[in-house]
Amino acid sequence: xxxxxxxxxxxxxxxxxxxxxxxxxxxxxxxxxxxxxxxxxxxxxxxxxxxxxxxxxxxxxxxxxxxxxxxxxxxxxxxxxxxxxxxxxxxxxxxx
Numbered sequence: 361x362x363x364x365x366x367x368x369x370x371x372x373x374x375x376x377x378x379x380x381x382x383x384x385x386x387x388x389x390x391x392x393x394x395x396x397x398x399x400x401x402x403x404x405x406x407x408x409x410x411x412x413x414x415x416x417x418x419x420x421x422x423x424x425x426x427x428x429x430x431x432x433x434x435x436x437x438x439x440x441x442x443x444x445x446x447x448x449x450x451x452x453x454x455x456x
Contacts, residue, residue, distance in 0.1 A: 361432040366455065368396035368408035374431060381418065382426035388415050389427065389439075389451060407456045412439070414449040 361370070371394055378388035393411035414420075422441060428434040439451040 361435045363435060363437070363455070365405070367405050368394050368455075371408075371410060374429060377429065379412070379427040379429045381414075382428075389413065389418070390415075392450075405455075407454070409455070410453045411442070412451045412453070413445070414451060416448060419449050 371391065374391050375394060376390065376392065378390050381389055389412035391410060392413045394408060395411070396406050396408040420439075420441070422439060424436050424438050426434060426436050437453050439453055442450040442452050444450070
C-alpha cells in the first residue's frame with residue numbers, strides 16, 4: 361500500500377475490520393470510522409482521517425506503528441491517541 365497515493369475509498373472495504381499491530385501479542389486495532397473531505401482544486405487527493413479502536417489493554421502514546429491486514433499487507437502509520445471510549449483507546453490517522 362502506497363500511503364502517498366492511498367485514498368479514503370481504498371479503506372472503505374476495510375471498515376470494521378481488524379489490523380494487526382506490531383507491538384502487541386495478537387492484539388489489534390479495528391477501523392471504526394473514515395472521514396473524508398472534498399478535495400481542493402489544487403489537491404491531488406481528498407484529505408481524510410481514519411479512526412481506530414484498540415483492543416483492550418492497548419494504550420500506546422502517539423507514534424509510528426506497523427500495521428498489517430490481509431488486503432493491504434504491512435505498512436507504517438502515524439497514530440495519535442484520542443482518548444478512551446467504552447474502555448478502549450481510540451486512535452486517529454490523518455491523510456492530507
